[in-house]
Amino acid sequence: MQIDVKILDPRMADRLPAYATPGSAGLDLRACLDAPLTLPPNAWQLVPTGIALFIGDPGYAALILPRSGLGHKHGIVLGNLVGLIDSDYQGQLMVSAWNRSHAAFTLEPMERLAQLVIVPVVQARFNVVAEFAATARGEGGYGSTGKA
Numbered sequence: 159m160q161i162d163v164k165i166l167d168p169r170m171a172d173r174l175p176a177y178a179t180p181g182s183a184g185l186d187l188r189a190c191l192d193a194p195l196t197l198p199p200n201a202w203q204l205v206p207t208g209i210a211l212f213i214g215d216p217g218y219a220a221l222i223l224p225r226s227g228l229g230h231k232h233g234i235v236l237g238n239l240v241g242l243i244d245s246d247y248q249g250q251l252m253v254s255a256w257n258r259s260h261a262a263f264t265l266e267p268m269e270r271l272a273q274l275v276i277v278p279v280v281q282a283r284f285n286v287v288a289e290f291a292a293t294a295r296g297e298g299g300y301g302s303t304g305k306a
């Protein structure tokens with residue numbers, strides 16, 4: 159599929175998100191910063207990416223996810239845990255960078271900070287009923303099927 163993109167910071171012109179390998183699901187997003195940004199332990203900050211996407215089709219959305227290496231090795235994850243980009247959003251993609259570790263971490267300008275995944279979406283309509291059709295599970299949850 160094709161998605162319209164705006165380059166909001168000229169430095170992004172030759173750094174547009176790209177799939178690193180033919181099988182990649184994620185597109186890396188960069189920290190479009192003018193200077194290094196140090197996040198003390200347990201600090202978070204909204205980081206611009208320098209680009210805007212317009213997905214345009216309500217049958218799709220984008221998710222912003224942490225990068226595994228940064229998250230596991232340095233504790234740099236997302237302040238909102240997962241970012242959800244609506245198909246009608248046209249503003250700059252922003253990444254809430256959260257340093258959940260006990261050590262300060264410095265983000266360098268243009269460093270790959272997080273990743274974006276395009277996903278299909280179903281918009282549901284609700285049908286109000288008094289009773290649901292019976293199922294084997296019914297209202298059972300939270301371990302109701304046993305341990306083994």
Ligand SMILES: O=c1ccn([C@H]2C[C@H](O)[C@@H](COP(=O)(O)OP(=O)(O)OP(=O)(O)O)O2)c(=O)[nH]1
Nearest residue numbers: 222238240241242243244247250251252253254
């Ligand atoms: O990590 C994120 C999460 C969201 N957004 C943008 C795109 C999204 O479409 C919009 C709104 O996000 P969301 O609906 O999750 O936030 P909200 O707090 O419910 O704001 P709103 O009232 O604008 O819907 O903000 C980002 O740029 N980065």
Ligand SMILES: [Mg+2]
Nearest residue numbers: 242243244247
């Ligand atoms: Mg919202």
